């Protein structure tokens with residue numbers, strides 16, 4: 548989302564005559580787009596901000612908590628909310644910058660045309676904000692409530708990208724499953740994007756289990772351009788902890804969603820496409836989490852066989868409801884739990900990848916590192932392919948020759 552927001556800021560600045568400078572020294576304006584999802588992300592951005600030359604005009608935007616804005620502004624000229632960046636031209640004028648005449652008159656940042664960074668992958672925000680108030684999360688306080696973008700607007704952007712030869716489209720939002728524009732839901736949007744002509748893949752994130760409807764599961768499995776990969780955050784494998792996290796679903800409900808997803812993929816897709824790659828986000832060491840409650844998470848991971856997981860040790864974020872709870876789990880225990888869960892994910896990820904050994908997979912090549920190309924499969928596995936051919940940014944087929952827990956190695960299959 549942060550990358551996507553930055554592309555919109557760049558698009559706005561380009562439209563009023565600014566160009567991106569690869570050199571910080573030579574640039575006259577610096578925009579810092581903050582992420583506050585974790586304290587460490589915020590601290591990293593602050594450290595950069597402190598080191599910028601005071602001779603530059605520095606504007607900050609993005610996700611910043613109200614209480615941090617004062618600190619941010621000590622080192623910057625001003626803060627502009629991300630959903631209000633269309634006022635940027637007027638602000639830049641005040642700082643003495645010359646603005647090209649065709650100053651955009653858009654009211655919301657989602658209406659601004661982005662300057663895409665990549666010719667291979669495009670990120671399309673379909674909504675912004677969040678109504679969920681998970682007790683550990685600052686996002687609802689930094690990005691406000693959910694706003695869904697008009698469906699025609701999104702489809703138009705996707706069509707344009709497809710015509711320009713983009714290979715992968717990511718539909719983005721804090722909770723894409725609750726997308727709602729007039730009577731259109733996320734499943735309607737998926738169908739419309741899937742119907743666009745062209746050879747491209749579709750992915751989406753983030754999803755919330757409470758909004759993953761039966762209809763959406765069916766649509767997901769039937770839309771063949773949508774890659775068979777889903778990140779469905781579980782956050783904890785224990786019902787009591789889920790309640791404290793203000794995540795309104797139970798483990799049984801989550802498991803029934805996974806069963807249904809796997810069943811629909813088996814029914815509606817063929818070959819490797821019928822296998823769903825499932826990853827998750829989880830927090831260990833949430834306040835009051837006992838060893839037994841952590842074991843519930845561990846056992847759930849063994850049962851659900853994730854292909855990957857993003858594991859975070861709980862850290863208190865001020866302004867959130869969980870901040871009022873005692874951060875009761877010792878750091879060393881949090882780390883121990885993180886290591887145990889990582890070990891389990893390593894095993895389940897390896898088992899998942901083993902299913903692909905000697906099979907031929909479709910790959911989108913993203914970059915070249917030394918003598919090997921690195922890409923992603925439809926199942927979002929990272930794959931390394933060695934070849935002398937130039938396959939940068941292309942769709943290729945590869946035979947899987949080696950598998951590891953978090954990656955695979957393939958051999959290019961000539962057409």
Ligand code: SF4
Pocket residue numbers: 677678679680681684685686687721722755
């Ligand atoms: S769904 Fe929960 S974790 Fe995700 S952005 Fe909203 S409040 Fe944060």
